Every structure is written in structure tokens, then in C-alpha cells.
Amino acid sequence: MANGFERPLDLLNSARGKEVIVQLKNEKQLTGILLAFDIHINIVLDNAKEIKDGEVKRSIGLTFLRGDTIIFISPSVPSK
Amino acid sequence: MANGFERPLDLLNSARGKEVIVQLKNEKQLTGILLAFDIHINIVLDNAKEIKDGEVKRSIGLTFLRGDTIIFISPSVPSK
Amino acid sequence: MANGFERPLDLLNSARGKEVIVQLKNEKQLTGILLAFDIHINIVLDNAKEIKDGEVKRSIGLTFLRGDTIIFISPSVPSK
Amino acid sequence: MANGFERPLDLLNSARGKEVIVQLKNEKQLTGILLAFDIHINIVLDNAKEIKDGEVKRSIGLTFLRGDTIIFISPSVPSK
Amino acid sequence: MANGFERPLDLLNSARGKEVIVQLKNEKQLTGILLAFDIHINIVLDNAKEIKDGEVKRSIGLTFLRGDTIIFISPSVPSK
Amino acid sequence: MANGFERPLDLLNSARGKEVIVQLKNEKQLTGILLAFDIHINIVLDNAKEIKDGEVKRSIGLTFLRGDTIIFISPSVPSK
Amino acid sequence: MANGFERPLDLLNSARGKEVIVQLKNEKQLTGILLAFDIHINIVLDNAKEIKDGEVKRSIGLTFLRGDTIIFISPSVPSK
Numbered sequence: 164m165a166n167g168f169e170r171p172l173d174l175l176n177s178a179r180g181k182e183v184i185v186q187l188k189n190e191k192q193l194t195g196i197l198l199a200f201d202i203h204i205n206i207v208l209d210n211a212k213e214i215k216d217g218e219v220k221r222s223i224g225l226t227f228l229r230g231d232t233i234i235f236i237s238p239s240v241p242s243k
Numbered sequence: 244m245a246n247g248f249e250r251p252l253d254l255l256n257s258a259r260g261k262e263v264i265v266q267l268k269n270e271k272q273l274t275g276i277l278l279a280f281d282i283h284i285n286i287v288l289d290n291a292k293e294i295k296d297g298e299v300k301r302s303i304g305l306t307f308l309r310g311d312t313i314i315f316i317s318p319s320v321p322s323k
Numbered sequence: 324m325a326n327g328f329e330r331p332l333d334l335l336n337s338a339r340g341k342e343v344i345v346q347l348k349n350e351k352q353l354t355g356i357l358l359a360f361d362i363h364i365n366i367v368l369d370n371a372k373e374i375k376d377g378e379v380k381r382s383i384g385l386t387f388l389r390g391d392t393i394i395f396i397s398p399s400v401p402s403k
Numbered sequence: 404m405a406n407g408f409e410r411p412l413d414l415l416n417s418a419r420g421k422e423v424i425v426q427l428k429n430e431k432q433l434t435g436i437l438l439a440f441d442i443h444i445n446i447v448l449d450n451a452k453e454i455k456d457g458e459v460k461r462s463i464g465l466t467f468l469r470g471d472t473i474i475f476i477s478p479s480v481p482s483k
Numbered sequence: 484m485a486n487g488f489e490r491p492l493d494l495l496n497s498a499r500g501k502e503v504i505v506q507l508k509n510e511k512q513l514t515g516i517l518l519a520f521d522i523h524i525n526i527v528l529d530n531a532k533e534i535k536d537g538e539v540k541r542s543i544g545l546t547f548l549r550g551d552t553i554i555f556i557s558p559s560v561p562s563k
Numbered sequence: 564m565a566n567g568f569e570r571p572l573d574l575l576n577s578a579r580g581k582e583v584i585v586q587l588k589n590e591k592q593l594t595g596i597l598l599a600f601d602i603h604i605n606i607v608l609d610n611a612k613e614i615k616d617g618e619v620k621r622s623i624g625l626t627f628l629r630g631d632t633i634i635f636i637s638p639s640v641p642s643k
Numbered sequence: 644m645a646n647g648f649e650r651p652l653d654l655l656n657s658a659r660g661k662e663v664i665v666q667l668k669n670e671k672q673l674t675g676i677l678l679a680f681d682i683h684i685n686i687v688l689d690n691a692k693e694i695k696d697g698e699v700k701r702s703i704g705l706t707f708l709r710g711d712t713i714i715f716i717s718p719s720v721p722s723k
Contacts (some may be wrong), residue, residue, distance in 0.1 A: 168278045173697040174307045185301075185713070188269070188273040188312070189668070199646045204285070204309055205684070206653040212715075223664075227654045229684055229710070230309070232668070234267070237291075237306040251365040254387045264383075266351070268392070284365070284389055310389070310403045314347070317371075319388040328438045331445040333465045334461070344463075348429070348472070364445070364469055390469070395464040397451075411525040414547045424543075428509070428552070438499045444525070444549055470549070474507070477531075477546040488570055488598045491605040494627045497604065504623075508589070508632070524605070550629070557611075557626040568678045571685040574691040574707045584703075588669070588712070604685070604709055630709070634667065637691075 175200045177237065182239040183208070187232050191215075193223070194239065204230030255280045255316065261320040263288070267312050273303070274319065284310030290300075335360045335396065343368070347392050349389040351375075352381070354399065365391030415440045415476065422479040424449070427472050431455075433463070434479065444470030495520045495556065496536070502559040503528070507552050511535075514559065524550030569622070575600045582639040587632050591615075594639065595621070604630030619624065652688075655680045655716065662719040663688070667712050673703070676720065684710030 168174050177199050185193045185208070192215070195208030211223040248254050258277050265273045265288070272295070275288030291303040338357050345353045345368070352375070355368030360371050366388050371382040418437050422450050424432045425448070432455070435448030451463040488494050496519050505513045505528070512535070515528030531543040568574050576596050585593045585608070592615070595608030611623040647653050658677050665673045665688070672695070675688030691703040 168287050171279050171281050171287045171307055173279065174287045174305065189714070199651050199653065200649050207648050207651045207654045211715075223715070223717050225654065226715045227651055228715045229709070229713050231311070232714045233309050234312045235267070235291075235303070235306045235308045237303050248367050249368045251359050251361050253359065254367045254385065274329070313389050314349070314392045315350055315371075315383070315386045315388045317383050328447050331439050331447045331467055333439065334447045334465065369430050391471070392470050394429070395451075395463070395466045395468045396470045397463050408527050411519045411521050411527045411547055413519065414527045414545065472511070472553070473549050474552045475543070475548045476548045477543050486600050488607050491607045491627055493599065493600045494607045494625065551631070553629050554589070554632045555611075555623070555626045555628045557623050568687050571678065571679045571681050571687045571707055574687045574705065631711070632667070633709050634712045635691075635703070635706045635708045637703050 172200070172202070173208075174238075175204075178236070178238045184214075184237045184239055185228065186234040186236075188234055193226075193228070197236070201230075204233055204236075206230070206233075206236070218232075223239070226228070252282070254318075255286075257282075258316070258318045260321070264294075264317045264319055265308065266314040266316075268314055269312070273306075273308070275303075275306070276315070281310075284313055284316075286310070286313075286316070332360070332362070334398075335364075335366075338396070340397045344397045344399055345362055345388065346394040346396075348392075348394055349392070353386075355383075355386070357396070361390075364396075365374070366390070366396070374387075412440070412442070412477075415444075415446075418476070418478045424454075424477045424479055425468065426474040426476075428474055433468070434468075435463075435466070437476070438457070441470075444473055444476075446470070446473075446476070490522070492522070492537070494558075495513070495524075495526075498558045504534075504557045504559055505548065506554040506556075508554055513546075513548070515546070517556070521550075524553055524556075526550070526553075526556070546549075572600070572602070574638075575604075576581070577601070578638045583629065584614075584637045584639055586634040586636075588634055591634070593626075593628070595626070596621075597601075601630075604628070604633055606633075606636070624642075647696065652680070652682070654718075655686075656703075658716070658718045660709075663677070664694075664719055666714040666716075668714055669712070673706075675706070677716070681710075684713055684716075686710070686713075686716070694718045 183197045193211050195211035198207040200206045206228050209225050211226045212219045213221040263277045273291050275291035279287040286308050289305050290305045292299045293301040343357045353371050355371035358367040360366045371383040371386045372379045423437045433451050434453035438447040440446045446468050449465050451466045452459045453461040503517045513531050513532035519527040526548050529545050531541045531546045533541040583597045596610035599607040604626050609625050611626045612619045613621040658719045675691035678687040680686045686708050691706045692699045693701040699716050
């Protein structure tokens with residue numbers, strides 16, 4: 164199971180290059196490949212998509228997302 | 244009973260590796276294992292779940308949660 | 324009567340180990356024993372309870388409360 | 404008439420030990436004796452009361468009030 | 484016409500001792516004599532009044548106003 | 564076409580003394596002559612007017628506008 | 644595919660001089676040519692337009708946009 168995260172940003176670091184789910188404060192969800200982040204939790208997602216009820220609502224592509232709009236960032240888990 | 248917390252972050256430190264309940268400003272509640280935190284109260288939860296009325300609404304898994312979305316963090320207490 | 328508080332945090336310091344009432348920005352009230360605080364007004368409460376109209380709505384126990392969610396913190400006064 | 408306030412905090416300093424009216428962002432008003440304040444405009448009020456339409460709604464007593472919840476602080480003026 | 488304001492605070496400085504109109508974020512308007520201000524735009528008004536539709540709603544008198552509640556501050560212009 | 568803005572504040576600098584349109588977070592729009600600005604995007608407008616649907620709603624005159632209430636500032640373009 | 648962004652601002656840097664889509668917190672969308680940005684994510688857009696449902700609602704032209712009003716900034720992708 165998950166282990167060895169000394170600091171919260173370690174999780175973001177380990178998620179670089181992988182798909183993540185991003186929950187925004189405005190109730191919307193994005194998925195995409197996490198390319199970069201900084202200490203303000205500003206992030207860059209590639210192939211970003213807005214998701215609602217499991218369906219793609221809008222394709223956004225490469226995007227810069229401001230950290231103060233984010234509630235959580237989770238690495239996607241492949242469903243078995 | 245609880246004792247010996249000089250500073251508020253001491254409680255978070257003592258809760259590492261244990262289950263916590265996190266109340267968010269958007270009225271939602273998460274539970275999960277607290278893996279890491281920083282001075283902004285950004286946290287990493289493992290096996291996070293969104294809870295409503297005592298039932299699991301959504302399984303989120305490993306997640307990075309931004310500190311400014313949090314109202315409180317409580318170590319879970321085993322019900323007797 | 325109250326006296327000798329040079330700085331606002333002096334009141335919080337004098338309330339350590341005692342019961343306080345905490346009014347949150349989201350209209351809710353908590354009571355509990357104030358164990359710790361810092362300059363951001365992050366606090367730790369023990370035996371925290373959510374109160375509404377003088378009745379306990381929810382027992383939260385030991386909890387870390389983020390300072391930016393707080394309106395006021397008052398030492399409880401024993402009713403005579 | 405009022406005079407000699409070089410900096411805004413000079414008014415708060417001159418109001419120490421006197422009754423003030425505090426308008427909160429959540430539309431509520433408190434009155435009480437101003438005991439202490441800091442540069443964040445965190446304040447301590449003694450004998451604080453919540454006021455609505457000129458009537459006391461709730462007696463709060465000694466309280467620490469977080470600065471970022473405040474709109475204005477006015478020294479009470481004795482009505483003639 | 485207005486001239487010679489190198490920095491925004493120069494306008495506030497030139498308005499000291501004069502009547503100003505203050506528009507608050509909560510849709511309310513105050514008028515009063517500007518006595519003091521600081522870099523956070525905290526201000527002290529003397530003889531402050533809450534105004535609505537050109538009429539005085541409430542007399543507040545001498546008051547400390549927190550800067551983060553303010554939209555704009557305008558020197559009153561005598562109507563000709 | 565527009566060119567040569569190394570930093571965002573360069574645009575504000577080039578707009579000094581000219582008419583600008585200011586969109587506020589509270590859905591309102593102001594026009595006026597930009598006299599001064601600082602790094603917080605606090606600005607001074609001369610001859611400020613509140614505009615709605617292309618019509619002047621209110622004449623505000625010389626005004627200090629707090630930066631955190633602003634969405635955008637655009638130099639006015641003469642309509643051809 | 645997108646690659647080589649060490650830090651989030653690298654994406655904004657690579658988008659200078661190109662068309663971007665900017666999603667604001669107030670639910671509105673702007674498009675325009677990104678001319679400049681800073682660490683607060685304040686940006687300058689040229690030929691900015693407000694977009695709704697794929698149609699231009701308002702032409703804004705050259706504009707300074709305050710960073711704290713922004714959710715995301717995406718380089719436009721030519722539709723094939």
C-alpha cells in the first residue's frame with residue numbers, strides 16, 4: 164500500500180507523468196496526465212478532460228491550473 | 244485522555260499512519276489514513292473515502308488534499 | 324473581571340486546558356477543551372462537540388481545527 | 404472632535420478599556436470592552452454581546468475575535 | 484483636474500481631513516472624514532454614516548474600517 | 564498590434580493617463596482615466612463612472628480602487 | 644505530445660505569442676493572445692474576447708487580467 168511520503172508534495176512528485184483526478188472548488192472534476200507542479204499547487208495537466216458522472220463533458224488538452232482552485236489531486240487507479 | 248500537545252501540528256504528527264476524519268469547507272467529509280502533512284495543512288490521505296450520513300459515497304484512494312479546503316482533522320476513535 | 328491581556332493571544336494562552344466555545348464561519352459551534360493554538364489560530368480541542376441550540380449534535384472528540392474557519396473563541400463560563 | 408490619529412491602529416489603541424461596537428462580515432454585531440488587539444486586527448472583547456436591532460441576542464462574555472471576520476470597530480458614543 | 488499621483492496611496496494621503504465616500508464589498512456605502520490609512524488600506528473615518536440611495540441609514544461616528552472590506556474610496560466632490 | 568510587454572504591469576504603465584475599462588468581481592464596470600497603480604493592482608482612476616449596458620449609472624469622479632476587487636483592466640479603444 | 648515542463652510556468656512561457664483559452668472563476672471564458680504573465684499569474688491578453696457556448700459575447704481587446712480570478716489557462720489547439 165502507499166508508503167514513504169514524508170511531505171505532501173512527495174505524492175505529487177511520484178504522480179508526475181501519470182494520470183490524476185483533480186477535484187476543483189467549483190464542483191468540477193478534471194482528469195489528465197500530471198506534467199508539473201509547484202509549491203502553490205499550480206499544476207500542468209496534459210490531455211485534460213472535464214468529467215461529470217463518469218462521462219467526458221469537455222476536452223481541454225494541455226492546461227495550466229491555478230493551485231487555489233483545487234480541493235484534491237488523486238492518482239488514478241486502474242479499475243480491476 | 245489527550246495530553247502533551249504543545250502546538251496544534253503535534254496532533255497531526257501523532258496521527259500519522261492512523262485513520263482520520265477530515266471535514267471540508269464544502270460540507271463534505273473524507274476518511275482515510277493520514278500519511279503526511281505540511282505547515283499549510285496540505286495532507287496526504289491513503290484509502291480516502293467520501294462519507295455522507297455514515298455511508299461511503301465515493302472511494303478516492305490515495306490523495307493530496309489542499310489545506311485551505313479543510314475545517315478540521317480528527318483522529319478516528321474506535322467505537323466501543 | 325478580565326484584565327491584563329496585552330495581546331489577543333494572551334487570552335488563548337490563559338484558556339489552555341479549559342473549556343471554550345468556538346464559533347465557526349459556517350454557522351456551526353463547537354465546544355471542547357483547548358489544548359493548543361498557534362499564531363494562525365489553528366487550535367486543538369479535546370472532547371469537541373458540535374452544538375446547536377444548546378444541544379449536542381455530533382461528538383467529534385480530539386480535533387485539529389484550522390484557524391481560518393474561526394470567528395471567535397470564548398472561554399466557557401459556568402452558569403450560576 | 405476626533406484628532407491626532409497618525410495610523411489606523413492609533414484609534415484602536417485609544418479605545419482600549421472602552422466599549423466598542425464591532426460589525427462582522429456575517430452581518431452580526433457585537434459590543435464589548437476592547438481589551439487587546441494586534442496587527443491582524445485580532446481583538447479581545449470583555450463582556451461581549453451579540454446585538455440585533457438594538458437588543459441583546461446572546462451574551463458571549465470574554466472572547467477572542469479573529470480579525471479577518473471584522474468590517475469595522477467603533478468606539479461607543481454615549482447617547483445624550 | 485486630478486494630477487500628480489505617482490502611487491495610489493498618494494490619493495488617500497491628499498484626502499486626509501476631507502470627506503470621502505467608501506464603497507464596501509457588502510454593497511453598503513459609508514461617508515466620513517478620512518483621518519488615517521495604512522498600506523493594508525485599513526482606514527479611520529470620523530463622523531461616519533451609512534448611506535443608501537442618498538439618505539443616511541445609520542450614524543456610526545468615529546470608526547476603524549478593515550481594508551479588505553473596501554472596493555473604492557473617493558473624495559467627495561461638492562455638487563455645484 | 565500590441566507588442567513589447569515583458570511583464571503584465573508594463574501594460575498598466577503604458578495606459579497611464581489614458582481611459583481604461585475596469586471589470587470588478589461584483590459584476591460592475593467602471594471607466595476612467597488611469598492615474599496610478601501599484602503591485603497590488605490598487606489603482607487611481609480620474610473621472611470614474613459606473614457603466615451598465617453602455618450607459619453611465621453613476622458618476623464617481625476621482626477614486627482609489629482596491630486591487631483585489633478587480634478582474635481585468637483594458638485600455639479603451641476608440642470605436643471607428 | 645506535451646513534454647519537458649519542469650515547472651508550471653514553463654507552459655505559460657511556451658504559450659507566449661499564441662492563442663490561449665482562459666477559464667475564470669466567475670464562470671466566464673476569455674480567448675486571446677498571451678503577451679505576458681508574472682508569478683501571480685497576472686496576464687496580458689491581446690485581442691481578448693469573452694466566449695460563451697462557442698460564440699463571441701464581447702470583444703475586450705488588449706487587457707490586463709488579475710491572476711486570482713483565473714482557474715485555468717490552455718493553449719488553443721487548432722481543430723482538425
